[in-house]
Amino acid sequence: MKADADATSQIVVEPITESEIPQIANIELIFFAYRDFTADADRILSRFGFGRAHHRALYFVNRKPGMTVADLISILAITKQSLSRVLRQLIDAGHIRQIEGREDRRQRRLFPTQSGRELVLELSRPQSRRIDAAMRESGLSADTLVADFMKNMINPQERAVLANLSSKEG
Amino acid sequence: MKADADATSQIVVEPITESEIPQIANIELIFFAYRDFTADADRILSRFGFGRAHHRALYFVNRKPGMTVADLISILAITKQSLSRVLRQLIDAGHIRQIEGREDRRQRRLFPTQSGRELVLELSRPQSRRIDAAMRESGLSADTLVADFMKNMINPQERAVLANLSSKEG
């Protein structure tokens, strides 16, 4: 008993409590939920030798066809050098094509090909189904509470970027 | 016009629609919400030269003090080799200590130190506040809808792991 007391001195034996971190249960749930949410797509991506970076790039190009390289770098918040490899692989695989800007010929406007569209739909479908099922099972199908909550989780200054993505204009 | 039509053949100009992917708006919101959610902790971690892997390991050791190395590997779903470096750095930094199992002396039971507890609280506080604020702003404070939704986003077979984390027994 004495030896045990010595060996455990300085350590903390009590788990974190809700009194210390009120949202501890939700922190954990979000961690596991996001992991499973992304795992759906990860499995499909690995068949193509792609990773999450490819998914994100392909996703936004499909969401806003005709976006420039600079647009994509901005929305992904990564560097030009980081994007280049991923973009090259997507172009080489025939999922994305670059077209010289008509107004500004320095720009390379990014468009999905038919296969790029098909791939992004294949990646998005299980994610959409998972959200849909979770909403139904939680009795949230009819309202916008999930969207409201997620919006409020995002930094206020970034919410403008989202509004732009949902808008009709390129 | 003819040149343009040729140049854009095979590409897709239309964005993804909700008729193709019903939950497209929520997919996007979840992506940005999770990014901002983790960014809070990332900033703090970088001050210590730590990454997300350290956060996750430290988190679960604080959540279930006395867990074994095997427990942690299982819950993080990573390999022993991946964990080893991260765990070593956390031990060297004095945030985690290993104590030989009393029943099974092959086991190394993991406990946070006082500094480990303080660090995990510092990392968790902004995440807890963000969730709390988002719930209040969405009018969800009073009920368990967020938790319900997140639970339903997790693969059914993994929900048992969560129940174990929340239980009183080690």
Add this chain to the structure above:
DNA sequence: AAAATTAAGTCAATAGTGCTGACTTAAATC
């Protein structure tokens, strides 16, 4: 008691994703 299994740790090699810095090319703008 010997053999097999288990928990943990280690060494080596590899992959994916991201970073910084420095530089080039071509086009647009001042």
Add this chain to the structure above:
DNA sequence: GATTTAAGTCAGCACTATTGACTTAATTTT
């Protein structure tokens, strides 16, 4: 004509994670 901008490239580095092979010590099985 000079400067700035958009995109691309080269080189090197860091972090996180992987697989495979192996060691050590302790426990369990036979």
